[in-house]
Amino acid sequence: xxxxxxxxxxxxxxxAVDAGGADxxxxxxxxxxxxxxxxxxxNWQLAVLIGWTELCQAGGALLGRPPSxxxxxxxxxxxxxxxxxxxxxxxxxxxxxxxxxxGQIDKKVVSMMYGQQPxxxxxxxxxxxxGHAVRAAIVYAVIGRLTxxxxxxxxx
Numbered sequence: 419x420x421x422x423x424x425x426x427x428x429x430x431x432x433x434a435v436d437a438g439g440a441d442x443x444x445x446x447x448x449x450x451x452x453x454x455x456x457x458x459x460x461n462w463q464l465a466v467l468i469g470w471t472e473l474c475q476a477g478g479a480l481l482g483r484p485p486s487x488x489x490x491x492x493x494x495x496x497x498x499x500x501x502x503x504x505x506x507x508x509x510x511x512x513x514x515x516x517x518x519x520x521g522q523i524d525k526k527v528v529s530m531m532y533g534q535q536p537x538x539x540x541x542x543x544x545x546x547x548x549g550h551a552v553r554a555a556i557v558y559a560v561i562g563r564l565t566x567x568x569x570x571x572x573x574x
Contacts, residue, residue, distance in 0.1 A: 453544060453545045453546055453550065453554070456554070457501035457502065457550075457553075457554055457557070458480070458501075460500075460501055460554065460557045460558060460561065461480055461497060461498075461499060461500055461501055461557070462480060462497075463561055464500060464510075464557055464560060464561055464564075465480065465482060465497045467561060467564045467565070468485060468564070469484070469485030470482040470483065470484055470485065470497060471483045472493075472494070473497065479496050479497075480496070480497040480499075481494055481495070481496055481497065482494065482495070482497055483495075484497075498510075500553065500556070500557045500560075501550070501553050501554050501557050502550075502553065503553075504549075504553065507553045507556050507557065510556060510557065510560055511556050511560075514532075514559075514560045514563055514564075515532055515533070516530055516531070516532050516537065516556060516559040516560055516563060517530070517531055517532075517556075518530060518531070518552060518555065518556075519531045519536065526541065526542055526543070527539045527540070527541060527542060528540050528542060528551050528552050528555040529555075530555050530556065530558070530559035530562075532559065532563055537558075537559040537562050537563070538558070538559070538562065539555070540554060540555045540558065
């Protein structure tokens with residue numbers, strides 16, 4: 419097995435947006451990337467930022483070694499789908515203290531806050547559903563907090 423490929427995305431899989439080098443220099447998504455591709459890249463980027471290693475894709479799922487090492491599952495576990503699952507996203511929102519800005523969730527834009535600090539907003543029409551846009555905004559806000567800036571896919 420070629421160890422240089424471990425943790426690298428499979429050919430054709432979009433890579434994470436740059437987070438000050440946290441993406442290992444893999445590059446940026448094209449501006450016309452689909453919402454699904456952007457969310458997969460955001461999940462990948464966030465996993466790297468919080469300490470997941472040896473990331474890979476398997477059948478649409480993102481797998482890797484969690485920060486805890488996952489000794490009960492031979493060192494590999496499924497990365498939470500923060501952009502796609504309210505349970506995972508809710509836990510993330512609580513852990514990092516980001517939340518939708520009061521009165522700023524409507525059918526057009528989702529704005530995010532950390533305390534009194536605005537973190538940016540996403541356009542709802544760029545996502546398949548309103549809920550999907552809110553979850554993506556939460557993930558982008560956490561990435562923004564961890565990197566001290568918002569990713570390129572968010573609008574400040």
